Every structure is written in structure tokens, then in C-alpha cells.
Amino acid sequence: MPRRKKFQKLPNGYGQIRYLGKGRRNPYGVYPPATEEYDNGRKKTPPALCYVSDRMVGLAVLTSYKAGTYKPGDEILIEKEMRGAVASGAKILDNLVSDYNKAVLSVGNEEKPTFAEVYEKYYLDKFGQEYGHPGKRTATENSMSAAFKNCAAIHNSIYADLKADDLQEAIDSVANRLSYSSAELVKALMSQMDRYAIANDICEKGYAQFTRIKIADDDEHGIPFSDPDLEILWKNKEDETVEMILIMCYSGFRISAFKDLEVNLKSLYFRGGVKTAAGKDRIVPIHSAIVPLVRRRIRQYGKLFPISNQKFRSAMYKILADLAIEKHTPHDCRHTFSRLCEKYGVNENDRKRMMGHSFQNDITNGIYGHRTIEELREQIEKIKTDLL
Numbered sequence: 001m002p003r004r005k006k007f008q009k010l011p012n013g014y015g016q017i018r019y020l021g022k023g024r025r026n027p028y029g030v031y032p033p034a035t036e037e038y039d040n041g042r043k044k045t046p047p048a049l050c051y052v053s054d055r056m057v058g059l060a061v062l063t064s065y066k067a068g069t070y071k072p073g074d075e076i077l078i079e080k081e082m083r084g085a086v087a088s089g090a091k092i093l094d095n096l097v098s099d100y101n102k103a104v105l106s107v108g109n110e111e112k113p114t115f116a117e118v119y120e121k122y123y124l125d126k127f128g129q130e131y132g133h134p135g136k137r138t139a140t141e142n143s144m145s146a147a148f149k150n151c152a153a154i155h156n157s158i159y160a161d162l163k164a165d166d167l168q169e170a171i172d173s174v175a176n177r178l179s180y181s182s183a184e185l186v187k188a189l190m191s192q193m194d195r196y197a198i199a200n201d202i203c204e205k206g207y208a209q210f211t212r213i214k215i216a217d218d219d220e221h222g223i224p225f226s227d228p229d230l231e232i233l234w235k236n237k238e239d240e241t242v243e244m245i246l247i248m249c250y251s252g253f254r255i256s257a258f259k260d261l262e263v264n265l266k267s268l269y270f271r272g273g274v275k276t277a278a279g280k281d282r283i284v285p286i287h288s289a290i291v292p293l294v295r296r297r298i299r300q301y302g303k304l305f306p307i308s309n310q311k312f313r314s315a316m317y318k319i320l321a322d323l324a325i326e327k328h329t330p331h332d333c334r335h336t337f338s339r340l341c342e343k344y345g346v347n348e349n350d351r352k353r354m355m356g357h358s359f360q361n362d363i364t365n366g367i368y369g370h371r372t373i374e375e376l377r378e379q380i381e382k383i384k385t386d387l388l
Contacts, residue, residue, distance in 0.1 A: 017058040026051035116155040147185040164210040222335035248333035255330040258305035285377035289385040
């Protein structure tokens with residue numbers, strides 16, 4: 001039994017002609033271009049325009065539809081007119097589709113920017129400098145640059161042609177090779193680029209919103225300092241590295257947040273944060289135990305964190321070894337804050353607020369649970385400081 005002939009693939013946005021199987025009087029379904037999508041970004045198959053006996057007839061129907069002249073029932077007239085010319089016309093129409101793909105689409109793609117080209121435009125718009133500039137870069141610039149490099153697989157792809165599956169594959173690759181936080185930065189970059197691209201008519205819709213990170217958040221893992229550890233740290237608070245460790249343990253911010261953290265010494269609170277919507281620009285009262293430490297650092301350096309993250313890590317590991325305390329990472333300070341909140345009965349929702357955790361499963365607290373600085377201060381001061 002001879003196989004059905006394989007035809008040229010129709011151009012994107014032209015519609016579809018599907019063979020629905022033998023035994024039908026009109027075995028070809030003719031479908032208009034898909035316009036609706038499922039939540040995951042995949043296109044929904046629209047209802048068929050009609051059903052015809054031959055693919056060439058279906059192509060003529062789609063051509064009429066694209067021209068805006070098709071009316072339901074026209075396929076009958078089209079089929080009558082084309083009867084007898086099917087065999088000779090098939091090659092002509094196939095060549096027409098091929099020429100359309102080569103000429104029309106290739107010219108269009110040359111004018112459409114790639115992911116890398118859109119990134120360079122986005123970078124200039126966001127940071128006011130060209131990507132790769134020789135000057136000093138902010139932490140956000142470095143983060144976005146790292147995220148861009150980590151999705152090199154789609155750098156040369158036409159931005160407007162990228163769909164949810166393409167972006168998801170890039171995010172999955174980063175998550176599997178590197179870490180949750182690296183994948184999270186890539187997803188954040190894609191979301192910001194989507195907003196820029198839509199605003200500048202580079203694409204009609206962004207698909208980053210339909211992606212997700214499929215591995216567990218490693219932010220949940222860590223070993224907090226024990227009470228004996230904290231007692232040793234408090235006894236050595238004159239050491240400026242220990243001083244910063246204690247500030248981190250009693251505030252709950254990530255190390256990357258301290259570079260740009262706002263310190264209000266009049267009203268005694270921190271404002272800032274990184275990573276998530278819930279974590280950014282949050283307010284945490286300065287615990288009374290660390291107020292003198294914060295004041296001293298601001299007085300001496302004009303800011304809390306005057307060195308690079310890497311230099312601080314090296315200094316932290318050295319002082320912990322000198323004090324005979326088991327090695328901890330800077331992120332363990334954040335887990336220490338969480339442990340102290342739990343130990344001393346800080347309200348769970350306020351603990352989440354101060355740590356920048358979202359209220360995904362608690363709509364009431366997430367939307368309506370606003371708290372004043374003094375209400376949060378009352379909670380954070382529950383943490384005892386008898387270790388001093």
C-alpha cells in the first residue's frame with residue numbers, strides 16, 4: 001500500500017491542514033491559525049474551518065481565509081473549480097509554500113532581533129550602559145550578566161519565536177547544572193526581558209510567566225549557629241568579622257542584600273532585600289542587641305558591608321576556625337535568625353515577613369496582614385539577648 005505523500009510544512013501563522021484518517025469522505029481538516037493558549041503556553045487547536053477531500057483544496061481554503069475572502073461553504077465552490085486540476089496544481093502550490101518559507105520568512109527573521117540582541121537593548125535601557133562596559137558594575141548587573149551567560153543555548157534564537165517550551169528547557173538546563181538560585185536568576189531575567197520586548201513591540205506576548213523551576217529551593221537547607229556558638233560570638237563581638245556575623249544572625253537578610261541595604265539609625269530599621277517579590281524592599285527592625293554594632297560600622301565605614309562577599313566569606317571561615325566553631329556559611333546566619341524566631345515565639349507570619357518569605361498558601365495574611373514597624377519590633381525583641 002503506497003504511503004501518503006509528505007508535503008511542505010505550512011508557514012507559521014498560516015493555519016493547518018490535518019489528515020484525519022481514511023474512511024472519511026472529506027479526510028482533511030482545515031484549521032485557522034491558533035490564537036488561544038493553555039496556561040502552560042501551548043497553543044489550543046481552534047475549531048476547523050471545514051473538511052475537504054484533498055490537501056490542495058484545503059490549502060486554497062487557507063489562502064482564501066488569509067486573504068479575508070473565505071466564507072463558510074466556499075470550500076464546496078473551491079473544490080468544484082479545482083476538480084480535475086488537483087494533480088497538476090499540487091506541485092505549483094507546494095512550490096508556493098516553499099518559496100513563501102524561503103523568501104518571506106527568511107527576510108522577516110533577518111529583521112527580528114535574537115535573544116542576545118534583545119538582551120543588549122534591555123541592558124542598556126535598564127542600566128544606562130552598554131553590556132560589557134569596562135566600568136564598575138552593580139551587584140544586579142553582575143547577576144543579570146551571569147544569568148544571560150547561563151542561557152547561551154538560546155542566544156541566537158529569534159526572540160519573538162521563543163515559546164514556553166524553549167525557555168523552560170533553558171531554565172531546566174541551568175537548574176540541573178548549577179543551582180536553584182542560578183535558575184531563579186535566569187527566570188527573573190527572562191521575565192524582565194519579556195516586559196521590555198512587549199513594551200517595544202519586539203514580541204506580542206511573553207512566555208517566561210509560564211515557566212517554573214522544577215528542583216527544590218536550596219534556600220531551605222542550612223545549619224544554624226547553636227546557642228553555645230552564639231555565646232562565643234558575643235564574647236568576641238569586638239572583631240569586625242564576628243560583628244557582621246552577629247548582625248546577620250539577628251536580622252535575617254541574605255549576604256547579597258547588605259551591599260544596598262538601607263540603614264535607618266533614627267527609626268532603627270533595615271529596609272531592602274533581594275531575590276523574591278516578598279523579599280525585596282522589606283522592613284526589619286534593628287534588634288536592640290545589634291544596634292551598637294550597626295552604629296559602629298556605619299560610623300567607621302559609612303555602610304554595613306565594605307568588602308566583597310568573597311573576602312567576607314574567607315574572613316568568616318578563618319575567624320570561626322580560630323574560635324573553634326564548626327564551619328558555617330553566611331547563609332547559615334539567615335537560618336540562625338529563623339531558629340531564634342522559632343525558639344523565642346516570634347509570630348510565624350511576622351517571621352515570614354521579616355525573612356521575606358511569601359504567603360502563597362495564606363491569602364489573608366499575604367494581602368491584608370500589614371504590620372507597622374513597632375508591631376514587628378515587638379516581635380523581634382522577643383529574641384532573648386542573655387548570651388551577651
